[in-house]
Amino acid sequence: MIYSLLVLAAPTSGHASLTAARFAQAVVARGHQLKRVFFLDDGALTGLAGTITPQDEASALAQWQQLGANHEVELILCISSALKRGVLDATEAERYERNTATMHPDFELGGLGLLVEAMQTSDRLITFGQ
């Protein structure tokens, strides 16, 4: 089965983002295809590269990174949500004349059309909210 996820939860408030990452790992472990994870609203903060997680807490960023690296899952941050929250790739940093990119390189910025395309091409789309 083809799955996609919509993550609305911020990585640092509550455990919805971690739950989403674990769900994603389970999807892959069961042999399903995880097509795309779309991070919208506060979920876009997940792609912030500079996040430091205390040693005794699980890092949502690390878990997503692992999924992106090992399973080639597309990790897309909604571009308008990301820009609003200061998560910029090199192109956007240059466009808006900011000093530096702040987005982790395993993520990509994209429009809501990619969420719609994921819905159209996936059997299941699961939302992880606040």
Place this chain on the structure above:
Amino acid sequence: MATTARKSVLVVTRHAHQGSALGRSALDAALVSATFELPVTLLFQGQGVLQLLPEQDCTEAGIRNLRKVIESLPLYDITPIYVDAAAAARYALQAELLPPQAQLISLDRQRQLLADHDHILGF
């Protein structure tokens, strides 16, 4: 995009427009889905019904009044919009205060909507 039948989407919006941007994100997701010609249905539940209050001046709060966006939804073929009748009653939203295309529906009818769509986006 695949040439198979368009997947239908139910967007459920449960948060008031004050306090979080989720209401706006829900409307954006609904509008973009409609632009890509997916059949979209919108359901307001819980505090989400407060987005439907008429004549709200949000300028002092520095947030957008979503009612105007909601009233434009028929232009994108998102009509009617469905409203949990119990939530509307809880927040004293009488039917005449709601946008013209709004329909108050029971819990049973909401269950039916959840069952009838291919995908559910919960905001």
